[in-house]
Amino acid sequence: MADNSYDVIVLGSGPGGYVAAIRCAQLGLKTAIVERELLGGICLNWGCIPTKALLRSAEILHYAQHAKDYGLKIAGTIEADLEAVVKRSRGVAKQLNQGVTHLMKKNKITVHMGEGTLTGPTSLSVKSDKGEEKLAAKHVIVATGARARDLPFAPADGKRIWTYRTAMTPPEMPKKLLVIGSGAIGIEFASFYNDMGCDVTVVEMLERIVPVEDHEVSVFLEKSLTKQGMTIMTGAGVEDIKADAKCVKAKIKGKDGKVAEHEFSHCIVAIGIQPNTENIGLEKLAEMDRGFIQIDPYGRTKSKGLWAIGDCTPGPWLAHKASHEGVTAAEAIAQELGNKDVHPHPTNRDAIPGCTYCHPQIASVGMTEAKAKEAGYTVKVGMFPFIGNGKAIALGEAEGFTKTVFDAKTGELLGAHMVGAEVTEMIQGYTIGKTLETTEAELMQTVFPHPTISESMHESVLAAYGKALHI
CATH class of the missing domain: 3.30.390.30 (FAD/NAD-linked reductase, C-terminal dimerisation domain)
Structure with a gap:
């Protein structure tokens, strides 16, 4: 094989991509991974892991503030140091990013840093500061993930209107925060900032928060968060947002149909995700539905040799689902390449757990x-x-x-x-x-x-x- 020819190339190095690459390498396949930003993807660098570090700090603060409930006395004022909390979170992410780099070297996986574009089902072009590389493989796994969906009338600006990315490295502590959307991301950030002392309002267009959960869980959580001081508005919608240097003004239509203007210091938009599948050469290679790549239970697309896993495919959009799909696809590829010792099992979406790390x-x-x-x-x-x-x-x-x-x-x-x-x-x-x-x-x-x-x-x-x- 030439230097730029592989058995498998994985496009994207999130928890689906890097796990798929490792499993391919374990199975004796010559493997490469293409990444445009940071090894570990969104989950490790800007999602699952650093948010849990933030939430752990908020949890410790909560317990310290309620020390008397445990028969303890803490002298002096207990307060959050936002800069230090964020610094710890970023340190955790950096440590794990370095861990993934080590795993790539350990498993002899070639890493190509740059913007990858499919030129066919089993070939890619990778552009970087060093120029353009042409890569070819017997199989390609697309694991490009997803990003936060913007409000069409109020795109995130990183100053007053945030997505999860800014919310993890906030330029300042919000005083009065609007969270739009009550899925896992929205509720986790609402819980974090509420514990950190912020006045938090959550707006959910459906009739209950965390709407994918069991009804009784939603009811219980709303009562608990309200008891903690949050304002929860269900069956409500944000009709307009105007942000300036000082505040965010939001027109919110309540359950009663009346529209009222509310003022906040900041806003987090958590209304879902948009798959990263545009402009990477998929148009004629895969069947798409609202931007998501359609696959069989092993990760195959309609094009022979082209596979897809993780958040760029149908949900649930969870890191552990992506990793599991990565292993499944790797083993199915190895089987197609003649390995008789692997026996891949189709992904069962009904047995994938979901976790939300609010309080x-x-x-x-x-x-x-x-x-x-x-x-x-x-x-x-x-x-x-x-x-x-x-x-x-x-x-x-x-x-x-x-x-x-x-x-x-x-x-x-x-x-x-x-x-x-x-x-x-x-x-x-x-x-x-x-x-x-x-x-x-x-x-x-x-x-x-x-x-x-x-x-x-x-x-x-x-x-x-x-x-x-x-x-």
Whole structure:
């Protein structure tokens, strides 16, 4: 092979792209990765990881401000140092970026830095400050990800109107913040800035916040965030925004249909994502739907040799889904190239967990109760409140619950939904159950350690069948 010819080229180095490249290399394939900005992509550098660092700082501040609830006294004033909080977050991102660089070298993956454009299903042109390179491969994986969607009448300016990127490195602390959109990104930033002492208003056009979650989770979270001091406006829409050097003025149409003007210091727009699929040569190579590349469960596009994974494909748009798809595509490619020892499995979108790291946390997997009923299932539903869990009470985190949804006829676990402390760490138990196609019988017979909040998972299953022990 010539220097610029590979078995696999991956376009994009986010959590889908770099994982796909590593798995390809592990399988003995000559692999290259093309990246225009930073190894690790949005998730590692500007998304999942640095936002969790910010939220951890806010969480520590919250606990410090409530130290007396734990029998502790902290002398002096407790306040946030925004510059130091952001510096720590960026340090975490830098450390992980360097980690990905190390992994590329360890796995002998060639990195081409520059703007990649497809010139065919299995060829690319890469432009950089050094000029233009022509690359060719037997297979190409597109993993170009997505970016924040702008409001058409008020594009982000990085000064008063922000997307997540500016919200992670704010030029100043907002005093009165408007958050448009109550999905995971919007609610996480609302939670962060609220804990940091900002006056926060969340506007959601649908009838409830975190609308993809179970209805009871949405209701619980809205009550909790309102109790924490946030203003939540559901069934509302922002009709116009005007920003100047001093403030943001937003015309908001409320649930009652009346439009009122509100003034804020800053605004975060979190209304969804736009796939990065324009101007990279996909027009004749892949079937598209609203900019998203259409793929089969292994990542294949309509063009032989061209694959796609992650946020540039249909949702859910989650880092762990992208990584999983990356492994699946890599193994399917290796199989096509003659490796008889790999046995790729199609991605099952029904068993991908979702986590939102607000305070309290949210986690879920599978169908909501409403979706299960819409799909024609007769369901058995169990709920267990954290107030009945000894560990949650001891932690001072007794607000929350676990909810499980089963097929009443077969006992199949259809979905699980949690809100409260540490639920993002616990949801994997139910996800494993979904993958193993478990029923209530296996979950009931599983021994959960005591004292842990995970006991609420067991109790929720028992509750679905009228056997709960602690309520």
